[in-house]
Amino acid sequence: MTEFFQRYTAPDPAALIQDIERSRGALSTAQVEGNALLVIERAGELAGMLTTARHEAEARQLLEPLQSAVEDHLSREPAGWYYLAFGTASQYLGLRIEANALFTRALKLARTHAWEHLEHFVLQHWGRSLVEEGEFFRARECFNEALAIRERLNEPRASSTRRALEELRTLESRMP
Numbered sequence: 001m002t003e004f005f006q007r008y009t010a011p012d013p014a015a016l017i018q019d020i021e022r023s024r025g026a027l028s029t030a031q032v033e034g035n036a037l038l039v040i041e042r043a044g045e046l047a048g049m050l051t052t053a054r055h056e057a058e059a060r061q062l063l064e065p066l067q068s069a070v071e072d073h074l075s076r077e078p079a080g081w082y083y084l085a086f087g088t089a090s091q092y093l094g095l096r097i098e099a100n101a102l103f104t105r106a107l108k109l110a111r112t113h114a115w116e117h118l119e120h121f122v123l124q125h126w127g128r129s130l131v132e133e134g135e136f137f138r139a140r141e142c143f144n145e146a147l148a149i150r151e152r153l154n155e156p157r158a159s160s161t162r163r164a165l166e167e168l169r170t171l172e173s174r175m176p
Contacts, residue, residue: 004092005131006164010052020049036069041078047085051092059089080109080118084125091129099129120149124161131164136172143168 010016023046030038043066047059063086070079087102103126110119127142143165150158 003132005128006160006167007092007128008052013053016049016053020046020053023049037073037076037078040066040070040073040082044078044082044085047089048081051085051089054092056089056092059085060093063089074109075113077113077115077118080106080113080115080122083109084118084122087122087129088125091125091132096129096133100126103129116149116153120146120153120155120157123149124157124164127164131168131171136168140165140168 023042027039027042027046030042043062047063050056050059050062063082066082070082073079083102083106087099087106090096090099090102103122106122107119107126109115110122123142123146127139127146130136130139130142143161147158147161147165149155150161
């Protein structure tokens with residue numbers, strides 16, 4: 001349908017590059033220390049930044065080898081963020097089936113463990129991906145659920161969810 005729906009762009013690309021380099025260092029430290037959970041957390045953070053910087057393939061290459069380690073830590077929140085980062089990188093590489101499976105996994109973990117902060121992020125990201133697939137009904141469901149959580153938490157990002165719903169209405173009004 002639409003190539004990318006409300007894809008996030010860093011307001012300060014130079015700061016993003018600096019954050020990526022700091023994150024690479026933090027990941028290296030976690031790897032040297034042999035702390036698997038911290039490696040998962042740092043890799044997810046770095047992958048998210050790489051995807052923002054339009055380096056989705058690098059993000060996927062970073063995350064792919066960690067899949068079995070993540071399976072050992074499903075009761076810990078970094079596992080959910082890992083699946084969100086992996087899903088988002090897959091989405092922007094056009095790997096829609098995989099992205100949907102990864103978003104499903106992240107959302108299931110968030111709901112199982114009541115990680116609301118993660119849950120609203122997953123719903124927002126997945127909703128944007130679904131718009132790109134032309135799955136407007138499912139996208140609206142995701143956005144509405146994300147908005148409900150964001151409003152309940154008084155999360156400032158609720159405004160971006162409202163914008164997504166408005167832009168989705170506009171897209172639908174243009175459909176034959």
